[in-house]
Amino acid sequence: MLRSPALLSVLLGAVAACGFAPLELWPLTLGCFAAWLLLVHRAPTFRNALWRGWLFGLGHFTVNNNWFQHAFDFQDAMPPVLGYFAAVGLALYLAVYPMMAAGIAWRFRQDRADAAFVLIFAAAWIATEYLRAVMFTGYAWNALGVLWVPVQAVASVSAWVGTYALSGLTIAFAGVLLLLWQRRWWWALPVLAVPLALQPLSYRAQPPTTGSRVRVVQPNIGQQDRNENDGERVFRALAALSGEPGPIPRLIVWPEGMLRDLIEDDYPAWIYTNDPARLRRRIAALLGPRDVLMTGGIALSFDAEDRIAGAANSVFAIDARARLIGRYDKAHLVPYGEYLPLPWLLRPLGLSQLVPGDLDFSPGPGPHAIEWPGFGPVGIQVCYEIIFSGEVVDEAHRPKLLFNPSTDAWFGKWGPPQHLAQARMRAIEEGLPIVRSTPTGISAIIAADGTLLATVPHERAGAIELAVPPALPPTLFSRIGNVLAAMVASAMGAAAIAIRRRGR
Template sequence: MTQRPALFSFLLGGIAAVGFAPLALWPVTLGCFAAWMWLVHQAPTRRAALWRGWLFGFAHFTIGNNWIAKAFSFQDAMPHALGWFAPALLSLYLAIFPMAAAGVAWKLRRQTLDASYVLIFATAWIATEYLRGTLLTGYPWNPLSEIWLPTPVAASGRYLGTYALSGVAVLVAGALLLATQRHRRFPLAVAGVTGLLALSAIDTTPAAPTPTNAPRVRVVQPDLDQEQRPRDDYAETNLRALAGLSGSPRAAPRLIVWPEGALRYLPEDGYPPQYYGESAPFLTRARIAALLGPRDVVLTGGNALLFDSAGQIRSATNAIFAIDAEKRIVARYDKAHLVPFGEYLPLRPLMSAIGLSRLVPGDLDFAPGKGPDGVDLPGIGRVGFALCYEMIFSGSIVDRKHRPALIFNPSNDSWYGSWGPAQHLAQARLRAIEEGLPIIRATPTGISAIIDARGHVLASIPWETQGAIELPIPPAAPPTLFAQVGNLMALLTALVLALTAIAIRRWAR
């Protein structure tokens, strides 16, 4: 390792990606981080430390984001072969953040490897991971904290949140490193703190019995892939598949949830007739209402069109519609956090000139909605919304002034290869833990799931499987500490770690 530190940094970064879903080999990730932290400490110059940090990040994000390659197979306006390079091209940028963390840790290190170095590294990682999730609209996919999900430590996310919990992972990796250097106090202290965090997973509250008339949620997964969209009968085939899986009315009210983009017919009135195609909006809503009992509601992904004053279409929204048994649209949510290159093309004139397009077929960019929102549904409670990609943004999915009883997260993970759906589900579980809210995921090809307020998957439909799951709606927990203060916890945790590092150095003097 000392002979070719750059090569080993690269290899360690790639191997570290196996700790995330779907493989979840989290001890491997901790070991890779420990070895990488040692390589950064041993770097002879700042340039060498930065280079080792960038190589680690480049390999790490390229492997972790391999699912992006599949998205290019849906857009004929760009070469499909470009998909093989897309994860690496994205990682050229993402690697800057581990590089920055390594640079800060190296700059503030002492000659001898000690606890203060680990604390500074953890502080820098929290800061840079937060920046990765916010700069240039943010891309917080696969935060390091995700590796804790197979362990009880993940439960502490209700206090710490995603970014601070990532810092805990760096602390544990650093403690492993110091243990190999025959340090004892710091590894034991970190083991104790991690053990206390794991104990927070223990729930002594007895489960309340579920009333027989409790509202239920039914999640529908039609297993129709994006590749079927070019077919003329896609809209009709999809609606029939969704209807066939939506079940029969019950005595209790039901919330029936369909995936993102499930409804290919336009359900809203008031558009010029030429936009409706085969089905008028009233007939579409009537077909949906026919599936419902008097207190049932369907939540479905679809599109809304926006027109200018001359009646010309100017944009569209990626939307969720709530449709009741009276054939009414009782609410509409428009996605606010749009995906660059997926739902809009940044710098469109320039990108178009060089031959780049959106990964989603079509030239019309989506318009953003106003942000976290919800709707009160009789018999169900207040439902909040996070549409697809919005789910990965810690601290940004809940309207804090009007806390919902649950979050509906429709998504279309058929773009995401085989790794992406499992990683998306993992991040939904982190949001449930942070906010203390159940999350209901509906996707066309999987993985759809009902997640309780502690992040446990109560029921799911596997990837590339047609089916439906139905359960009583899981109860919300009281607002967690994170739900009340948000990502201020990342700042406070980083501040505590930095002050502890300073205290250790002054004590040593």
């Protein structure tokens, strides 16, 4: 097993990525992590432990983020083959975080792997995974706890402690396999007892019944299927799937990135290639008297000389009288997708954003709920904003529903199911239903306990409509947030120290 620990570390990390969507082979992931913990424990030096941790992360994040390459297929300024190097390049950085966790755990090891080693490893993983989610604007994609979305009995633990703490518990579960392999039966019991103790207290959502309805539209028009003159074709596709008005109020949601025409008035005349008032009237014609339609779009700002000063990736709400009744501006922007970091350095090197145009987006103020007549407060998280645990809800104005428009057409085959799984995790954590609308899928209506109530499959056109799912009472995590992750990590560390002192 240890004849080629470097190669084995890479392979274990790569295979461990198969536990996430779309494969969802989570038992395989647990086994790989258990073997990796043993590899780290048996490293002869601290430097060697860091090396094994980094190689594991390299294999893990390269496979986990293989969809990243697909974004380069839509960029004329850079060759698509560069996407493969970009996926590996991203993994070279992300691997630093499991490397740090491995180094911390190795410093705490003894001659034989024990519960204290496992607990320190779990606590270190929580800390380093949280750092991954916040450093350099953060990249929280597929936190380890998301592994459990297919196993709702375990995933529901995140309503109490959050995803990052559940990631630490997952390391502890893998450590249990290691302890059992070493015939240390007793130490497995405390780790297994945590999710079992929380199960009777799990939050369970009630199915939607009557009242306002939500309709999710997926036109199945990807980036490769569009050009600059396709605005009318896109609008007709969205309109055809928006349904017929009725007596029950409907919240109709369209994806991000579909409408390229401007929606707002009062811009300088030179900027318009369309009549925004006419566009809003066409949208309003699809609505019943109490309906509201939410759609992605672009908002612009101008300086005193009427030059473009900034742009926002926004969601607009339009009512049956063709009025704009609200707007949300995306706050957590995607590096290289919505802005180019260090443009003074990267542009001279020939690098650019992965989407057409050179205009960088400006961030909005952050999560906030907007009151729609007949629907109550609705929160909005655009695209990958939904992956950031503890950052999706305005704590002072808790919404009844979260809307997550996205452009998952960029994400290949693996990205859309992974994105959906992370949205389900946010629903569990916050106790809120989530509706997702994407151009090519996977669009979904998600209950407040993470259950998929309805979906439009990947790369199919369609619409789904249900009564608005009810929200749950605020979960413990929604009240306290990621302080809980720090508390769980601290408790694990304290328990590990107590075990070692008792052993002495």
